[in-house]
Amino acid sequence: MRRRLPAIAMAAALLAAACGPAAPASPSAPGQSPAPSPNGGGDVLRVARLADHYNFWHPVQFQTGNQFQWWSAVFNTLVEAEADSRTVVGDLAESWEVSPDATVFTFKLVENATWHDGEPFDADDVMFTITWATQNYDSFLGFAPLWNQIKGADAVKGTTNVPEGLRKVDDFTVEVTLAAPNAEALYALTDMANVILPEHVLKDVTAADVEKVPFTLGTPGVTVGTGPYKLAAFTPDQSVELEAYADYFKGAPKISKIIFKLFADPALAVAQLESGDLDLAFRVSPGEFDRLSAIDTLNVISADNPGIIRIVFRTGIDPWSDKRVRQAVYYAINRQAIVDDFYKGRARVLINPPGFQEYDDLNRYEYNVDTAKQLLADAGYNGQPFRILYNQTFPDAQQVMPLIQSDLQAAGITTELVPTDNEGFLAQYNSGEGHEAFIAVGGSEGLSPDRSRQYFNPTDPKIESGYTNPRIFELWAEGRATADPAARDAAYHELARILNEDVPQANLYSPNLVMVATKRLGGGFDIHLNERETFMDVETWTLE
């Protein structure tokens, strides 16, 4: 007994010994050599996108931009977008024809593509992907594919039939007929929700088991695509390792390995950029811009952001149903001051959702407390609480929301902030309770006026603002139905006027995104306007 005095210390030591190399630090532990090629050889690209991710590899569970980036390296779509996020070029389709009314799309497929397990790709894979999606459309829990717009898609839901608007012309030609014209369809098809999936791997998968099959969980050798990189290892919440696919139909990629690292704390990613342990990072906090710019091995890019920060009013609740009260909120927030002082000019003030032109006849809602007070008085506002729900994990929310609150208070609006975490936000959003407005951060509205369509629902007032003016839906449909630029502009101009006048949501500003890349990265590397699309041409990148 006497000699066993430090029992706990011994137990700890045993525990340490039991779990392998766990002895405490030895002072001789070697350090890292400095950049440019610190570890793992020079031909490995280490990437992080500092935003939420999902751990799934099937479009039924597609909800994050991180998945978008992984998938665009592993899979292909029929068509893809260039760096301007507008010009559509071929991917698995080498050419295509569109009927003048933007309804019938005929895709001629490449004949030399193969899946990562060696199986050849052909029209059957495209037919399978589209058919499965239309039959099991309710399985798609995130960004949904376009395939439900195909003629007859609704009729095959829950059946084993092929939709009427889908036809295999020959082994490398597929014809798709939409139920309604859509001039935006080609660009929409570049979205990773529409990746073409391997029929030989997934043909027996049902809606009931799709979320648990090895393909969906990200399993090397099973989760196969036709893309430039194949999945080599996937550890949920930690990392994705990709290996160059030498037989890629557009030519072998030049960088042999890509590792996507997932960080629990973005501060560590910034430290790794500085130490040379990370080569490329998306969505770095704007506050790091100046410090990282001082490092001469890094390119720091402040890029336009197609996304937006907006206050969405629950227009079903009085007095927020009165557009004058909503306009007053817009006037009362000093957006220019937030852009100048908080974002140091690296953001832009909005008067509508981005994507719309800023036509001369629109109201700019320049900061004016007097106008705001006048509008409130006209509308008979008498101090009803204005509770703004927001997700405090949104970038900058913790700093910006108090600024917005004090601006609104100054105009006489009784403003309360309701901060929540991610899931709490969604819970309250879904119930519609405990708030009169919420903050939304997103997205990709800047790519086209059509993109803002998703935030309005003609029938369900619980969706977003609950603004159901039927005219806006007609105008969006008109914009889609024609490929003629003048006709589209006319529709979107009227739409812009309505949204600007009625303010179902106050579109505040669009902060630039900060991307950081090592200067060794070159070749075809270019940050796309829609940054998540950046990996679409990854096979052309080089790393010196």
Add this chain to the structure above:
Amino acid sequence: MSAYFFRRVLIAVPVLLGITIAAFSVLSAAPGDPITARMDPEVRARLTQEDLDRRRRELGLDQPVPIRYVRWLADVVQGDLGYSIVTGRPIATEVGNRLGASLTLMASAALIAILVGLPFGVVSAVNQYGRIDYLLSAVTIILISTPTFVLALIALYVFGVTLKVLPVGDLFTFGKENDVVDRLAHLVMPAMILGLANAAQLMRYTRASMLDVLSSDYITTARAKGLVGRVILVRHALRNALIPVITILAIILPQLIGEAVITETVFNWPGLGQLSVRAAADRDPAMLMGVILIVGTATLVASILADFAYSVVDPRIRYVRDR
């Protein structure tokens, strides 16, 4: 002695059950629905009530909380912790994958805490109000009052980014997964941060406890008998001073698990702490229950170990008479 331990372990079982019942009830009452929480609002609008009900049934969420708890418990007893809704994988696998990293970090930190905290506490007490005592006190107060994540970030920038003597976070360097030296190098900073923060606390307690004992009558008697200083210190003073220190150790061990949440997050150390943060943020109730089960067990084991240590240090402490 063995009867005593048998009884201690038996008592631990209902305590663990109590912990899981409390956790399960709290998690069930938390806002956010695992079905709709991770669903795009547009999708939610598209689904009918039947769709939602079917999904709820599939996960057994249509049953009242007590029945769900009993089902969960029955599965756990059979070794099935269920599936994570966030990764789609079995929870036992997820937890198992991360247990090693967590244990490695916590065991190293505990060892550092003890190896640094105990001796320096004694040194501090013996040199009360001396220069060393003041220096050590200043250092410990800085360590105790600075939040762990601040210490961690400072260490990352000083030793990782600026001096480049240690790696900046992660469990290993990609491509060197099996390199023991590389793994050790990655362990140094998180283990030191977590270890030293606790060493400081332990040092303060050891110092206070030692001072208490050193001023007691039997030490004076020992001195009067003419025993040498070192014998008095080690055999008479330290042994008695350790009793309250063991209590602190038993508190520090589970506390380490809580602090590891922060350390693991800052250093991107893929352990249980990181897993539980993610599970909490994602409303992954089954995953959280899995983590709570492990942490609860660890806490109970620590307290049993402490009781064992008491009886070693001081044979007078036995709750049950040997018959």
